[in-house]
Amino acid sequence: MTLADLTRGQWGLVQGLSAQGTLRQRLLDLGLVPGTPVQALFAAKGGSPTAYYVRGSVFALRGDTASQVLVEPKEEAL
Amino acid sequence: MKAACLVALAGNPNTGKSTIFNALTGLKQHTGNWPGKTVELKAGSFRHQGCTCQIVDLPGTYSLTAASPEEEAARDFLQLAQPDVVVVVADATCLQRSLHLALQVLHLTSQAVLCLNLMDEARRQRLGLDVSRLEEELGVPVIPTAAARGEGLDALKDAIVQVAQGQLKPAPKLLPPDTEPTASALYRRAEQIAERVAGAPARPGTGFTAGLDRLVLSPRWGIPLMLALLAGVLWLTIVGAGYPSQLLTEAFWHGERLLSALLAALGAPPWLHDPLVLGLYRGLTWVVAVMLPPMAIFFPLFTLLEDFGFLPRIAFNLDRLFQRSGAHGKQALTMAMGFGCNAAGVVAARIIDAPRERLVAILTNNLVPCNGRFPILIIMGTIAASAAAPGLSGSLASVLVVLAALVLSVLATLAASRLLTGTLLKGEPSYFILELPPYRWPKVGTVLVRSFLDRTLAVLWRAVIVAAPCGLLTWILANVSVSQTPLLAHLARWLDPLGRALGLDGMILLAFILGLPANEIVIPILLMGYLSANALLEVQDLSALKAILTANGWSWLTALNFMVFALFHWPCATTLLTIKREAGARWVLPAALLPTAVGVLLCFLLAIIVKL
The missing domain is CATH 3.40.50.300 (P-loop containing nucleotide triphosphate hydrolases)
Known part of the structure; x- marks a missing residue:
C-alpha cells in the first residue's frame, strides 16, 4: 500500500520508497524515511494533490509522487 | 581580535x-x-x-x-x-x-x-x-x-x-x-x-491552521472562497483608489498651471513649453495619478496575504487544473507573482527545477495582467460596465468585469500550457512537493513599509522613468506634421484596417506598440493621439475620458476588445529582456507571439460575433 491509498485522516507508517533519483533524495530529506508516521490531512477533488502531515509539517504531494511512498496503514493515531 | x-x-x-x-x-x-x-x-x-x-x-x-x-x-x-x-x-x-x-x-x-x-x-x-x-x-x-x-x-x-x-x-x-x-x-x-x-508536539489536524485549512482547502469551497477574496481585494483597490486618484489629478492640474505660468514668466517659447508641459509633464503625472493609489493599496494587501501563508493554498487549490495542463504545480505561484509584475514572474520561474516546465511557466506568464495593466482593466471595466449595465453600482460592476478578466487570464494560462506541453514542449511532468506552512499573522507595520519600498516605489519609479521620455516622444509624433497631418495620425491610419478587423482602431494598436516600454503608458499615449486631432482637453475624470473615447467612435465592443488586447498582447520591454536573460534569446519571439496570438484571435472572434 502507498501514501496515495490512505484515506483522509488515516495514519500510516513509512516502509520505504520506490522513487529513484532526485525525487527519492527529496522525499528522504523531507523526513519520509522508514518508520516515520504520516497522516493524510486534506485532499483535492480526485485525490491529487493531497496534503500529508510529516514530522511536524504539512506537505502536499501529487498522486504520482505519493504512490511512490510505501506505507503500512494504521487504524489508530500515531 | x-x-x-x-x-x-x-x-x-x-x-x-x-x-x-x-x-x-x-x-x-x-x-x-x-x-x-x-x-x-x-x-x-x-x-x-x-x-x-x-x-x-x-x-x-x-x-x-x-x-x-x-x-x-x-x-x-x-x-x-x-x-x-x-x-x-x-x-x-x-x-x-x-x-x-x-x-x-x-x-x-x-x-x-x-x-x-x-x-x-x-x-x-x-x-x-x-x-x-x-x-x-x-x-x-x-x-x-x-x-x-x-x-x-x-x-x-x-x-x-x-x-x-x-x-x-x-x-x-x-x-x-x-x-x-x-x-x-x-x-x-x-x-x-x-x-x-521537548514535550509532545501538537496533534496534526487541530488548532487554528487546520481549522482554517478545512475551509480553504476544501474541494467545494476552496476556489469560490479564493475568488471571493480576490474580489474583496479588487473592490478595496478600486473603491479606495478612486478618491486619492482624483485628488492627485487635481493637484497635478494645478501644478500644470503653475508650471505653465512659470515657463511663460521665463519667456519660454511654445515649442519648448508644449512638449515639456503637454508631453512630458502630462504623461508623467497621468502615470503617477492613475497608478500610485491602486498600487499603494493592492501591493500591501497582496503582501499581507502572502505573509499570512495564503499563496501555497492557492497553488494547492489550482494544482488539479495545472496537472491536467501538464504543467508544474509551482507554476501557480509564478503566475501569482505575474499579477504583481510579469518580469518578476519570469524570474520567479527559477523555483521550477525542470527546464521544460520552467519554460512553460516563462512563456505563459504574460497571459496574466501585471500591475501596469490593472489600471487599464479597471478604467475600461468601469466604462464598459456602465455602458452595458447602467443600473449596477459603478464599483461593483467594475469589480465583476475585472474579476472576469482575471478568470479569463487564468483559463488562457491553463489552455496555453496545455497546448505547449502537448506540442512544442512535450514530456513527463516532474515531481512537485508543496509545503503548507502554518498560517501566521503578518506584522502589518513591516508589511506596509516593505511592500511600499520594495514593490510600490520600485514599480512606480520604473513607470516614471519610462513614462517621461515616452510622453515626450508621443507629443512630438502627435505634433510634428507631414503634409498637414501629424505623424501619429499617419501611423494610426496605416494600422487602421487591422485595428478595425480586431474591433479596435489604428490609434489603439499604435498606443500598444508605442507602449512597448511599459503598459502603464498605453492610455496616456492613446489620449494624446486622439486629442492631437482635436482641441486639447483636460482629462479630469472618467466621464471626460468616456466623452473623448465616444467622440472617437468607441462602442462597448471597443472597450471590451481593448481590455482583451490589454490582457493578451506582447510583453513589455522589461519582461522581454528578462525572458532573454532567463530563457535565452531564441525564446523571446515565441514568448511575444503566444499572448499576441491569443489576443488577436479573441478580439477577431468577438468582433465577428458582435457584428453578426
Missing part, C-alpha cells in the same frame, strides 16, 4: 529566517553573487561589540544534499566561502525537521550557532523546550529567539561575535564515526534529540 567576520544564515523555509535577517541588518541589505552557483544571495551587515559582521542569507532548504539549485547554492557557499560563523535558524515548533538540517550543517563546520526561533509560538503550544539540554545534545550554542517580537536578538549577536572571535568554541556532537550521515540516520538522531528536549 577580528574586526570583521562573515556570517551565513541557514535554515528550513518558513522558520522566520528572513525575519531574523531583517531584524539583524535593518535596511542595510543588498543582493550579490557569491562563489559557486548563479543564485543571487541577499547580504547585509551589522556591527556588534566592535566587530562588523557581514551576513549572507542562504536560500531556505530542507537539506544540503544538492538536489535543487537552492541547496546547491547553500552548500557551495558553506564550503567555498568558508563563513566564520553559520547560524542555523530552527523552528522551535518543528524541531525534528530543523535539527535534520542543523546536523547536516554541523557535519560541514563546527563554527555554528543554533538560533531556536518562533519561541513565542512554541510557548503558545506549551512545548516546554529545554534549551540547555539541546545545547548539550548538539554541542553548539543555542539561542532562543522570537524574531517577530525582537526577543533574543542581542543574545544571538553576542553568540555570533563570540564564536567568530574564538571566545566560544563549539564542539558539535556528530553521529558516531561509523555511521553514514544518511537522511535516515540524521532523522533518527534528530528524533532522539527532539524527544529529549
